[in-house]
Amino acid sequence: MSNMKRSNGTSPLARAVALAAAVTSLAWGQQALAGPTERAQARRMYERLTGTPPSEGLLTQLEDMIEDSGLTATAHFIIDPGQLHSRNFYSVTLKNFAAPWTNRDQSVFAPLNDYTATVIGLVKDDADFRQVLFDDVVYIGTGVTPYSPTSNAHYEALESNNVDLRTLQRTAQSSLNGLPSSATAGVITSRAGAEAFFIDGTNRAMFRFTMLNHLCRDMEQIADITKPPDRIRQDVTRSPGGDSSVFNNNCIGCHSVMDSMAQAFAYYDFDETLGRLVYTPGQVQPKYLINQDNFKPGYVTPNDAWENRMRLPGRNDVNVLGWADLPGSGNGAKSMGQELAYSGAFAQCQAEKVFRKVCFRSPASTQEATAVEDIAERFTNGGGSLRTVFAETAAFCASPQP
Structure with missing residues (x-):
């Protein structure tokens, strides 16, 4: 027996058993790493929210943040306009998200305009997104051709100069387009909205x-x-x-x-x-x-x-x-916009659109449909934050659902 032992006292049989155990352990370990780890979740959220891969350093930071603070908090960090890495979320993801709403063809290739900029700005400022259909609001940039109620040159200049859309500033729409504040209605009375949907026809x-x-x-x-x-x-x-x-x-x-x-x-x-x-x-x-x-x-x-x-x-x-507890009738676009914006369907629609944008598909199960309904309810009861809808949806879709 002594001549079958190595100097370290391990027999060939023991070494064979240990090697087999190590191979088995490695195989199981590789299988586990293929699952939804924090690093994979961080990468998935970042890529889907910004459309670009994170650097290795940022990915490690996001991974640690998931472990410490959870998925939703990490998603909020990714789209925080105060963070350098969030630029693409506002200048690309949100622009492409809103562009189809601005034209009858529902094309994502529509140029930047005051309708799209207002959607981006409301999310950037984490304002009540329901204002999009009734408030005296428009978002404009600086350092380029000034805003004009007769052309889209201001926004075309912002786009051609690759201006960071996180610099958009909230402005009273009535101060730029000549309408009384009582006649403004968010994107309904934006120049782009009017050009697409008030032109010719019967309104x-x-x-x-x-x-x-x-x-x-x-x-x-x-x-x-x-x-x-x-x-x-x-x-x-x-x-x-x-x-x-x-x-x-x-x-x-x-x-x-x-x-x-x-x-x-x-x-x-x-x-x-x-x-x-x-x-x-x-x-x-x-x-x-x-x-x-x-x-x-x-x-x-x-x-x-x-x-x-x-x-x-x-x-x-x-x-x-x-329908919300509102009169259900009134005069003009502003009150009608409020009627639509405060409906349950408006909240549900935002949650559904964000799910499709971030998860790349519509809800495919009862669990996912319920999650969308819950997010819509929190949107309604939590002040209408569309930024939160994006964060919660990204967190939900970061891991495969059972």
């Missing part, structure tokens, strides 16, 4: 795209043919193609809701020649009175008084969109 586009972009509902999803038709304008024929059943079983569903809400925009238009939003208080824009011979007994718009017909009893649940 119904502004209501439709505001619902689509901020409540995640298109007209077919809120249509209800049981709602009263008395606010439907004259330009909508009651017998499309000579068949009144088409109107009664289809058209009425959208227009009864849309026309009563879009009346809030009766004094707005975009003048293509001047290149600017125009506002005519007390004077209904001619576009509201076009094609009156299509149905003479139809509604003639007298002012900018709107009413939310979605609150009325009908085929749909009267509170399916989670």
